[in-house]
Amino acid sequence: MSSFWRTLDRSTLRDIALVCLADAVVGASFGAITVSGGLPAWLPVAMSLLIFAGGAQFAAVGVLLAGGSPVAAILAGLVLNTRLFPYGLAIPDVLGGSWLARLAGAHVLTDESVAFALRQPDRARRRAAFWTCGIGLFAIWNLAVMAGVAAGRAIGNTGVIGLDAVFPAVLVALVLPSLADRATRDAALLGALIAMAASMFLPAGIPVLLALSGLVLVVPRGRRRSGEPRRAWMLTRPRVRDEPGATAGQDGQAAEGR
């Protein structure tokens, strides 16, 4: 690990720390919301250790808290996590050669760790960024969720401190960059309208899945545009502060001038 610290430049380490801090806030609210909603304390802890995917955890717990079916909770989480598959294809040289490294590395493959890896100019730094971010996030996410569980039990009604607004706010912040694509934005708006209408009478979890029908707006355009292979699947880049050179990694260029 010590060589990793020397491999990465300070600004990358700082950005990784900032993202970890942000995710700690999200993890703590996840733990607090889950227990204050009446679900058992082991649930958020087990989810964070074994699933380790914030969006899917929130989605599944949201469905369960609203009284939806386990199947709907599972489906919502799984559809969200399909994006992890192309992420894994995008960083083949990062996890390492041994099977143990691949098996362990796969578990800490997240939006954040992949985004940081892809920003690095060479393989050594991609690996360092991936593992530093992945392990750091795993440790901090799980600690934060446990702290949140304890806090949620102490507070009782988390609505008083506005924690119910945290989850949708986090989603908006995460998803905003990927709404720059017009077809995706149209599909998302249509999907949201369908989900809102359906939530008035269908059980929890189903309306969000019905939103996927909004994708009809994407399919025909996708065919017309199938041009160069772009990193279209990079859905949620970490919300690090924009700075000169911060986007340099996107086109594979070195960001060494920083």
Next chain:
Amino acid sequence: MAVLVVAVLAAGTYAFRLAGPVLHGRLSVPVRVQRLLTSAATVLLVALAAVAALTQGHGFAGWARPAGVLVATALAVRRAPFPVIVGAAAVTTALLRLAGIS
């Protein structure tokens, strides 16, 4: 039931994670499929955000929560740091409730 949700979701999620590194070199995902997967995740997240922000059960969630999310959205558009966005959502909603607006 909760055990089932955790077990299946954990297994499925890990399978998605591991499939990429394992299948690399033997499989290329067409750009259109990649695009569709990205869009699917985005559509799902936006729907989830809308439903979570605006509804409670089968009805309206009240004004405090959407107001908090609206403030957070404005900050996100202006590229505020993530912790600020999250904090502003909670504080706005909490203050509105304190003022008697649920």
